[in-house]
Amino acid sequence: MRTRLSLAALLALSSTAWGQKPAMLQLTAPPTLVNCSPVTQSPCMSARITPVGSDGKPAPFVLPAPNDLTNLITLSSSDGEIHPFYASVGAGPDAAQHGNVSLLVLDISGSMNQPSPGAASRYAALKSSVADFINGMQEGVDWIAIVPFESHDVVPTIQSAVYVTTKADALAQLNAMPSPAAKNNTALYQAIFTGVDSLRREISSLAHDSHSAEGQQPHLIVMTDGKNEVMPGDDPQLLTGELGLQQAAAQVQASHLDVIGIGFGDREAIDTAAMQKLSKRFFYASDAGELLAALHSSRSAVSHEMQITWLLSESSRIALMGHDHQWNATFRTMDGASLQSAPIRWIAPATNAPTFTRLALAPELQALIQVHPSAESGWTMFVLHTLLFAAAFVAMLILWFWVPRLIWGEQYAGMVPQRSKRWSNGAAVTSASSVQIRSIETPPSGFETNGAVSVPIQRSASQTTQIQPRDEFSRTRLTFDR
16 A cells, blocks of 8 residues: 555656646557467557647556556457457656657758747757757667758658667768758648658668567657748649648558657747647647757657557458458546547558568467467467368369369260170171271171272161160160171
8 A cells, every 4th residue: 555655646746747647548659460379370469559648748647557457458449349468568757778760850941040039040949959859869779860851852851861879970960951041941741741651661671670660669750830831943743732731641640650740939830730630749839948848758758658469350361451440449547537549540451461560479478378268279270271271182183083074075985995895696896986897707798898899788677776885885886697
């Protein structure tokens, strides 16, 4: 009881410092497909969520016992409600050694030359805040890339972002940014659209290079002091208008990335409605101090982060093809509050089975065995696949040996073994092309050879036609009785 009171008091102080209580759940990493074999061949899904306040900033909460955490989380979908079989929670507000992969897309349009409180210009305040943000990165753990944007060379500039893991390299990128020019407009929609694509490719690259994809927290931070503005003379085919806004917003929603939008400078000049559609969390900053606080929100987003893993109802990856899966997570806190998340969405490929992102960890497999002891084992699937292979082999034999005899019966009829035959009078005969030839010195009239004159056959009453049934086929022969 004393421990619980101490923890509650500590969290109360932390809540005062952080300013808000948790109001909802926020997805901090996109859902991933997990291979849970050999416990089960059914695929599993994993995601990371964290409690945040109404302003989108992380908020602390009383941690339940580890065994109670899965029962406090519910996932709702079209298939019903389930509880995750595995759930773990971070180690507190600092969440040390959680790697942050951050892409900073910074506005250098002409308006950034305007004065800012406490600085010569907004651009000067921006560089000062970003430099302080870089000084707080974990070298060797965090990855960061800094790219400017305006309305010229937007796509190639952002796509060429280089992610570094040292403070010196990050500061070099910051100092290499060009100064704002009067001709620069603001291609905001295109910058966010391309930034999402760049960050997703970097996460895939880190996973391919054996970095822990589960430990990396991706953040796209977009800072602007205005609104989307594209003029003649800017890059062609930049996203603009209502359609451009919809395309960029759809890209953000489908990515499941933590997109942080920051409006800096004059509040009236910022398109707040558009920024709220284009980001998962939006902050307004009027000076360098507030801008730095908004930048730091990307690091505190992992505070009390929870990883949850649940079993899907489909029996295999093939059954997932072409489906748009959505889940809504609900977490009941120890004080009785209910926190809900936005839809956790995962879209499977339409033409092929999705690939697993990772293998289930040992704690996940142990939790799955305890919750689902009757899950299909690897031996069950092996026997099933063996039976399917045997059935396919039998079908191939039938198609190869039996079906042709039904279709081309006349061809297979000539394969009947030849046997010695006899006429009704006992004379030996042989078979040749299904015609029986009498083997006697004096052939019947009309069967002479060697130039003998053929005399029309005169059929007598003593000559009869005999039809004898055979095992495979019926044959007809003419018998001459003298």
